[in-house]
Amino acid sequence: MTTNTTAQTPQTAETVKQAPAPTTLLYAVIAGSLLTIVSAFLAWTWTAEFPGDLTYYGSPADLQYVTLAGGALTLVHALSALGVKGLGWLTPNGSRKALFFLTLGNLAATWFTVLAITVVLGGVVNLEPGALVALVGSLIPVIAVSKLPDDTRKAAPAKQLPSWAEILIITAVFAIGLFVITYGIDTDDKEPQLFVAYLITVGLAAFALNKSGLFARLGGLTAKYRQVTLIGTAAAAIAFPFIQQSGDTYTLIAVNILIFATVALGLNVVVGLAGLLDLGYVAFLGVGAYAAALVSGSTASAFGIHLPFWAAVIVGALASLIFGVVIGAPTLRLRGDYLAIVTLGFGEIFRIAMGNLDGTSGPDITNGPNGIPNIPHLELFGWNFGESHVVGGITLGAYANYYFLMLLVMALVVVVFARAGSSRIGRAWVAIREDETAAEAMGINGFKVKLIAFALGATLAGLAGTVQAHVNSTVVPENYVFAGPVPPNSAFLLAAVILGGMGTIRGPILGAALLFLIPAKLAFLQDYQLLAFGIALILLMRFRPEGLIANKRAQLEFHDDTADQAPTDLATAKAGA
Incomplete structure (x- = not known):
């Protein structure tokens, strides 16, 4: 037994020595995110025949803004993983899983857009350098994140902030949420590619923020300030018709x-x-x-x-x-x-x-x-x-x-x-x-x-x-x-x-x-709507059988990895059921 251990030790040490350092991988994620952001300011195609007109330099179209947002979210989370001061609160449960979903969403939305350009316009010859930069920039972070070690951890108690700062955070969250929802509803029906890219980015970003523990931390703030949360919810809902640019x-x-x-x-x-x-x-x-x-x-x-x-x-x-x-x-x-x-x-x-x-x-x-x-x-x-x-x-x-x-x-x-x-x-x-x-x-x-x-x-x-x-x-x-x-x-x-x-x-x-x-925005799928709906339900049942927003009881029932939680968690689940 001693001999085997001794023989394996040099091999293990060599493997560790050859593995890329997490810091190097995070720099690769940052570089890819920056490339993705830059690509949004470049032309992706030479003709305006593709819905959305992606022919301008320095002026991103709506589809490019989706890629820009995905790259910016990935960049901020990568900086948080590097330990940049002031960004640690973004990833209380660890950054690796959050970065995985963010980079995957950015990759899927970007490559879907480029593929749509190729199909609609009839060939890769219609792509401009900006599209190629976007393809490379969205691919690099996915490869780098796949090699990062898992840093999942139990979230430490959040640092106490002044009441005005916490209320300001809640207000900002409602404002961002209202903007994101309004943006999705207001997408032009003549640009179905925009809504698909938006749906991919927002969906996987939501999973990322959930895995990072940010949603749980924000949930603690809203529970602490219930009246402010109710007022903010009502204000955001009432404000929706006032910010519509297309009337009814x-x-x-x-x-x-x-x-x-x-x-x-x-x-x-x-x-x-x-x-x-x-x-x-x-x-x-x-x-x-x-x-x-x-x-x-x-x-x-x-x-x-x-x-x-x-x-x-x-x-x-x-x-x-x-x-x-x-x-x-x-x-x-x-x-x-x-x-x-x-x-x-x-x-x-x-x-x-x-x-x-x-x-x-x-x-x-x-x-x-x-x-x-x-x-x-x-x-x-x-x-x-x-x-x-x-x-x-x-x-x-x-x-x-x-x-x-x-x-x-x-x-x-x-x-x-x-x-x-x-x-x-x-x-x-x-x-x-x-x-x-x-x-x-x-x-x-x-x-x-x-x-x-x-x-x-x-x-x-x-x-x-x-x-x-x-x-x-x-x-x-x-x-x-x-x-x-x-x-x-x-x-x-x-x-x-x-x-x-x-x-x-x-x-x-x-x-x-x-x-x-989703059916209202994806009417162009026609007879394939129910097929897409069925595939989405199968994926949901596989990866989140308790639903998108489930109570603690359902989470404990559907996930074996929660069985070893402390009894206090079980008591909380019973109280919140």
Whole structure:
């Protein structure tokens, strides 16, 4: 044994001696990042026929700004890894994994853009030196980072800063977040390559910041200043329509995202808290929309009623509540796949019934496949939602009015979800979700608890449906299918809850935003949208099965490497579940 050890020692020493030093590798990362940044100020192609016009020197186009941002993030994190004073707070958990995702995102976005130029213009001959510099500059950091040793560590306690400095950091984070979100929504539909590059860069940068521990550190700050965080969230949301440069074009997308997210939160009560697999949930959205359309003064309404909006909201919510109870009472005694099949059937029955109530196949109530058109715009306190208004010298279009209304509706739904989840009934839902038999053995009335969850989720969906009917000004059965390329539908709603993180508030909101925005921006894929969506879900299930924003309980359940954490972490997980 001694002889073998002695023989291996020189070989090990030689291997260590030949391995490149981490400092040298970090310098290579910095050099590659600088090349990438410089390439953004060079021309990437000679013709303006490629969307975005990448022909200028010294004036980056939008696609080049994405590469520039990726290179700058990589540069800053590399300097943090070198120990540059003042940048250590960027990587409390270590820099290697963060640099890996940042360099990978920059490489993927840059090479995708160059490949798109080659394909669209018909050959590499159309590339200018700037594109070649970008290719090399984005490749060098990836190679260097792959040879860096893993420096993952437990984050040390953050240095205490003055209160004003910490509040300033929170404000800056909200400002950056608002800019990034607005930039993604405002990308021109004529430049699909820009949105793809943006999505790649932002997605992998988010993973990088999560691995570095920066998100956890910022989360500690927001938890410390909850009131400031709430004010900042509200201010950022309200500011969105005021910073739109294209009028109502993309504000409508934001309105639909809010509607989709609100319905996803309602489904989160059923699936995330109570653990009931509902595959026909979009039908409750349709019940609320149809009920509101019939009583809101539409010329195609069979009732000829024009109630004020607050009354239409109550009618839509109550109609969805009644349908939730009527459907849930006979079916919630089923479990698992059987419940899923029954709810799927209810969703299809609703869509078919709305298409047949046309006066021929059934009573003349919903105008059949033609739906209920000409739903008038809302008017509250003399404020017509169908007209543009000037606020602070800025003209807000019609959809901005509905955007602010949906902010209020979502705030209401968030409060209801948070209060219900923290209440006694919410803890009963979680108990039913984890083990229904054990929960009933402890005295919980499983059927009653599940029926309350079903009814509450249906009511929240109906509430969102009343606003959707007025935003779209028409309601048709085809809007409420189980699956399709355009959300909202039951499949996308369920995916939004699971993708975002079941049982959380921020998770379904983020999942709904992604699942609505991505298909809207990638319409050029046409029939390949669902293929791309399926591939993305497979990757997510493989690398983050607990969802993008998951609670501690889910993280402990899905990851074996957290099993050896301290008991205090388990206590924290149970408290935050």
